Amino acid sequence: MRFTQAFLISCCAALCALALPLTAAAAERQIPRPTVEDAQALPDGMAIQPVLQSGRAVDLPLSVQDGEWSFPADGSAIWRLALNTADATYIGLHFEALSLPAESQLALIGAHGQSGPFSAADQGADGTLWVPLVHGKEAVLEITLPAAALSELRFGDTTLQYGVVALDDRRPQTKAEGDAGNCHNNVACPVGDDWPLAIDATVLLIIGNQVVCNGALLNNTRSDGSPLIITADHCGIRSDGDGDGFPADSVTAIFNFQSTQCDRSAGVSDEDRINGATLLYRDTRSDTSLIRLDRAPPAGFNARYAGWDASGNGAGRGSGVHHPAGDLKKISLFDEPTQKETVTITDGALIGSRNQTVDAWRVTWADGVTEPGSSGSGLWTPQQQLIGVLSGGSSACGSSGLLGLGSGDVNPGPDFYGRLEVAFARSGELGTPIQRFLDPAGSGVLRLSPRGGVSAPPTADGSESDGSPDTGSDGGGGGAVGWTTALGLLLGALLRRRWQY
Structure with a gap:
């Protein structure tokens, strides 16, 4: 009986193979390099940080005749097609109407x-x-299926995401840098020693295999391990069917993309990935989005569910943890009180040319900066509680940075972070305030410690942020300060200039 079944399966596989036009079969496909627009000129030192568009979509028509078939003795069939590019830094795929x-x-x-x-x-x-990216200029698309089901395979519409910007070129060099500028602080350096919770909560987001942003894993008042990631709305994560950006199921969250040593790339891996998410909240005025990953990070990721502060009191000093240009994780520090500003930024090349008005925290850096690709990263209080997500700004490394802007000294900013307490009070584009997801217990708290039974460090007056309602400022500049000076108006005009990547 087993011999008869094996014989019939083998015959079916052979007949299916003969039915395919062998002359049309191809083992390789050469992918042309997409056209990449030249960067526009900006004033010296100006670098707006909405998103980094690291890839371009290329149409990839596919049929079963394009690949090369093989038929192992186990009754399966294997279809392979080599995808070869001229110089892609990575390759990803997007299928529509695929039938597996x-x-x-x-x-x-x-x-x-x-x-x-x-x-x-x-x-x-x-x-x-969505098939997340693999690094390099070549890859093989492989499909294994029962030989008797060959006729059921259909590809539909397929696009290939052609990486035009390296997310990290892995070259050994000082400060563990890849594509980011040379003024950043690696999180493994001593400057990062006081910020382990913020560092472990920060993730690199690859959206639609084309766009680089950042996010932070947040705790909720039930402390139930729901994998909530906060990021910037202008990063373009949208509900399925909304053409204004990319669907949430195209998101790849990469944890622990960082060096274990201060001055070189060591122990770096990008294998701690989670693919797919659901959009829960988005709001343009606070430039804030919240997604829930399709699965929680496993224990081996050592990820931390960070605390947050929606009191609106700001911070007298703090940090920003981010992946500039999609590079290894960095940290920037500020030591002047945050100020509330209403600013207008560009939303970048991803979702058109419109400008976006954001209620933001204004930050000027004392050490480090941000870059395109840092968008959506968190702004952290000394208690390592998140108070906002990066919208844009003017900080830059100078002439040696990614954009080649400026010269000489580092431009410390200002940068602008969409305020969490604004998102708490607004229903946003989807009709439900972010508070519903961060406070599912309905406790009414405005400050929350990280998950895992570890209290936040004490504030300057010795008290702890333990999830109780906030009753005072921790040193931040909570007043509503507008741009009424001539310098402020000038910066506002510059921020309204559009930059496309």
């Missing part, structure tokens, strides 16, 4: 790792599947 037969698996295999395997269960109801 039951018991099939799809993987994108690169020289240094792979995405997948994915099954039919990983697809959306309409056959949508």
Whole structure:
């Protein structure tokens, strides 16, 4: 009986193979380099930080005849197609109306790792599947399926995301840097010693395999481990079917993308990934979005669910932890009180040319800066509680930075962070305040400690932020300060200039 079944399966595989036009089969596909617009000129030292568009979409028409088939003796069939580019820094894929037969698996295999395997269960109801990026200019798309189900495989519309900006080129150099400027502080340096919670909560976000932003993993009042990531609305994470950006299921969150040593790249891995998310909240006025990842980070990620402060009192000093230009994790410090400002920033090349008015915290850096790609990263109080997410600004490393702007000294800012307490009070674009998700217990607290039973460090007066309602400022400049000076008006005009990446 087993012999008869094996024989029939083998015959079916052979007949299916003969039915394919062998002359049309191709083992390789050459992918042309997409056109990348030249950067516009900005005033010296000006570097608006909305998003870093690191990839471009290239149409990739596919059919079953394009690949090369093999038929192992176990009754399966394997379809392979090599995707070769001229100089891509990474490759990702997006399928629409993909039809994968039951018991099939799809993987994108690169020289240094792979995405997948994915099954039919990983697809959306309409056959949508996002395949996260693999590094390098070449990859192999491989599909394994039952030989008897060859006729059920359909590709639909497919696009390839062609990486035009390296997320980290892995070259050994000082300060563990890849594509970011040379004025940043690696989080493994002594300057990061006092900020372990903020560092462990910060993640790199790759959206639609094309856009680089940042996010932070936040605790909620139930402390139930729900994987909530806060980021910037202008990063473009949208609900499915909303063409104004990318769907939340295209998000890849990368944890622990950082060096273990201060002055070199050591112990770096980008394998701590979680793919897919659901959009819970977005608001343009606070430039804030909240997503829930499709699964919680496993214990091996050592991720921390950070605390937050929605009291609106700001901070007298603090930090920003971020991935500038998608590079290894860095930290910047400020030692002047935050100020409330209403500013107008560009929303970048991702979702058009409109400007966005944001109720923000104004920050000037004492050590370090931010860059394109740092968007969505958190602003942290001395208690390592998040009070806002990065919208934009003018800080830069100078002529040696990613954009080649300015010369000589570092430009310390100002930078602007959408305020968390504004998002708490607003229903946003989806009709539900962010407070519902961060305070599902309905406790009414405005400050919360991190998850895991570890209290936040004491404030300057010796008290602790333990999740109780805030009753006073911790040194921040909580007053509403507008741009009424000539310098403020000038900076506002400059911020309204549009930069496309």
